[in-house]
Amino acid sequence: MIHRLPTLQGVVKQLQQVPFLASKNLYRVLSHFLEMDPAKIDAFCAALKSAKLNLIPCSRCFVWQERGQACLFCGDTKRDTSIICVVESWQELLAIERTEGYKGLYHVLGGTICPLDGIGPEDLTINQLVSRIVHPVKEIILAMNQTPEGEATSAYIVQKLLKIDVKISCLAKGVPVGSSLEFIDRLTMFKALADRRPF
């Protein structure tokens, strides 16, 4: 029946392109927008356009920054410039920042190497990462997601850095804090045993 309501079809097509909207939720989100005040729709659209206009990736580390302002990390003299944490995207960076336990710099790759999706190393910011590894950088932390693509990207970067004198580390693998050992998958348990630490 939707094809008989062209305006509706137009907005449905737009919403279908938004990730993480399952087709069932899509109509609920649509209802939400249709029931909103027009002024609120305007505010929503204004915020989106303003974000698109005023948020740009930092030219060094590719973290989003406000146009005309210094990067939150590269421009912060209190951060430790001897260490760079490499993440796939901004979401992983947020997860690391939430720990409040990391004071170094970041490098956002913009994804992972994924030949099936046609994403090669040249589509990521790997070359820019390599060119950043000069004095005073001493360590690179590879904080990829624990997926085949993430691991492959890590391996590729490690190979790229073979000739450069820099320490390369990756996140510890093991049982999550607060978890029941009963429900831990086999590989994680194996890794937690193999990488056991002095108490």
Place this chain on the structure above:
Amino acid sequence: MIHRLPTLQGVVKQLQQVPFLASKNLYRVLSHFLEMDPAKIDAFCAALKSAKLNLIPCSRCFVWQERGQACLFCGDTKRDTSIICVVESWQELLAIERTEGYKGLYHVLGGTICPLDGIGPEDLTINQLVSRIVHPVKEIILAMNQTPEGEATSAYIVQKLLKIDVKISCLAKGVPVGSSLEFIDRLTMFKALADRRPF
């Protein structure tokens, strides 16, 4: 760190109001928008605004219709005007239309009675439903969701219609087609047994 990027904070606040965006998905959706072409953002916003402007609820059945066009149901002479299917919202209507097995009219309530959320019968289109039950209407199908609120709303409507000579029916309850009996919940199984039909 988000509070230090005011533009970002603005768009995050807007996205937080969209239903069915869990806080983790929110940043992925945001990344999607930030990586979009500005022209595509414009198209997205234009579609939203156009939907808000051009889609209005039918004054009789409260189904969304294009402004200036006849309602898809009330204005369709091929539909059976002797039967009205009462649904909570447009999403349930879509689910029924997908069956292609219903040719009557609809009535969208706009929600369910829910005192905890401050929604009473007067906030729904129940009075408008009652006033629609005149010749040639012979049957009302109550197609509420199987939730406490849906059931309570059905009960309220049934009581409202006590003095009106109209057949009131509701959806059959039982095991879903294609399901394994092993995983059916106790109440559904009880209902399926109690309402068993000749083979």
